[in-house]
Amino acid sequence: MLTFKNTNIACIILLVLTILGHKMYGISWLIYIAILFVYSLIVGYGCYFVSSGFFMPMYCSANTTDKVIAITFDDGPVKGGTPLVLQILMDADVKAAFFCIGNRIAGNEAIIKQIDADGHIIGNHSFSHSTLFDLLPAEKMLVEMQQMDSGLYNVIGKKTRLFRPPYGVMNPNLKNAIVKGNYLPIGWSVRSYDTMAKDADALLQKVTPKIKPGAVFLFHDRCPITVVMLPGFIERVKSEGYRIERLDKLLGLPAYA
Ligand SMILES: [Zn+2]
Numbered sequence: 001m002l003t004f005k006n007t008n009i010a011c012i013i014l015l016v017l018t019i020l021g022h023k024m025y026g027i028s029w030l031i032y033i034a035i036l037f038v039y040s041l042i043v044g045y046g047c048y049f050v051s052s053g054f055f056m057p058m059y060c061s062a063n064t065t066d067k068v069i070a071i072t073f074d075d076g077p078v079k080g081g082t083p084l085v086l087q088i089l090m091d092a093d094v095k096a097a098f099f100c101i102g103n104r105i106a107g108n109e110a111i112i113k114q115i116d117a118d119g120h121i122i123g124n125h126s127f128s129h130s131t132l133f134d135l136l137p138a139e140k141m142l143v144e145m146q147q148m149d150s151g152l153y154n155v156i157g158k159k160t161r162l163f164r165p166p167y168g169v170m171n172p173n174l175k176n177a178i179v180k181g182n183y184l185p186i187g188w189s190v191r192s193y194d195t196m197a198k199d200a201d202a203l204l205q206k207v208t209p210k211i212k213p214g215a216v217f218l219f220h221d222r223c224p225i226t227v228v229m230l231p232g233f234i235e236r237v238k239s240e241g242y243r244i245e246r247l248d249k250l251l252g253l254p255a256y257a
Contacts, residue, residue, distance in 0.1 A: 004046060004055050004172060011039045047134075050168050050187035055175045061189035062214035062250045069211060069237060070247040072097040072188065073221040074125055074164065077104055077111040085221040085230065086114055092234045096120050097247035097255075098221065099164040099186070102127030102148030109155045116156045121248055121255040123162035123186060124148045134169050138176035145181050159257040162186050162248070168218075184253050188218035195220055200228035208236050216247065 014035050021027040046054025051061075062068070076082040076098055089096055098115050100122055105112055115122055126133055127147040136144070149159055163183035165174055168191070178185050190210040197203040203225060207217065219226045237244060248255040 002042070002046075002052070002054065004043070007039065007042050007046075007054075011035060047169050047171055050165065050170050050185075051189060055170045055172060056178065056185060058170075058185045058187040059251050059253060060187035061216050062252075064214040066213055067240070067242040068213065068245050068250060069215045069217060069242055070097065070245055070250040071217045071219060071233075072099060072123075072164075072186075072247055073219050073226075074099045075104075075129065076100050076221040077108040077115070078222045079108065079111070081221045081223065081227055082108075082111050083114070084227045086111075086118055086120075088227070088230050088234070089120070090118060092231070092238075094234055094244045095246040096244075097123055097162070097186075099123040099125035099162070100148070100152070101125050101129045101166075102144070102151045103129075105148075105151040105155060112152065112155045116158070119246075121162070121246060122152060122156070122158075122160055123164055123247075123255075124152075124160050124183065125164050126166045127151070129166045131167075133166050134171055134174065136173065138173040138180065141174055141177035142181050145177060145183065161254050161257055182257075186247070186251075188216045190215050190217045192217060192219050192226075194223045194226045194229070197223070197225050197229075200225050200232075203229045204232050204236070207233065211237055211240055211242060214250070216250070 018031045022029065046052055050058050073085060073096060077100055098120055124145055127144040145163060153159055161184050163178055164186045190207060192207050194203055
């Protein structure tokens with residue numbers, strides 16, 4: 001299996017062989033550049049594609065043939081979007097998972113309480129969701145994650161076990177922080193790219209063919225277009241004979257400590 005450890009071992013072996021080859025047969029130093037280039041491509045792939053499990057195994061979907069999926073929302077709570085999403089979910093009697101950003105809790109406590117009271121679950125999506133998050137050392141990442149935990153605990157009295165990386169980017173430091181904090185790393189199997197969508201119908205047409213047994217959909221409750229698309233998506237899921245299960249139940253994981 002392609003993992004960070006295996007890739008490092010293969011890279012070191014290739015570099016040693018290249019040194020020997022250079023000394024014994026005079027092969028070109030350009031081979032070094034080629035090896036490092038391929039290494040960077042593979043590591044970049046592992047960082048960006050969380051479902052690859054390159055740095056650590058991630059929970060991205062359920063292994064089932066049952067017609068069941070889960071839906072998740074990242075980057076809330078936000079005043080404009082989250083309450084609208086909650087209303088749509090309530091009308092459709094659907095439970096979902098919300099991966100919330102810690103620094104958005106203050107001032108939105110009522111929304112957080114509503115998410116919990118409606119029977120949805122809340123996961124950790126870091127405190128700042130900063131673009132620099134992935135450059136932090138593991139200790140500082142963990143501080144951020146725990147900051148989010150305490151903010152959530154102060155509002156609903158629960159400590160989440162589920163963590164989803166900001167921007168969906170993994171790296172070795174984040175793996176260490178997840179392990180140290182005893183979090184369960186959550187990915188997805190269907191990334192809707194709703195943050196980049198321009199048209200709700202087009203978004204709906206794009207995601208519905210991906211309704212498959214065990215799929216985990218990633219949406220954003222901060223996106224107005226997602227709010228417009230959501231009722232149609234839920235209707236389509238149900239019309240295809242699927243049910244929507246809450247993420248923790250679909251994956252068989254504890255949502256809270
Ligand atoms: Zn996010």
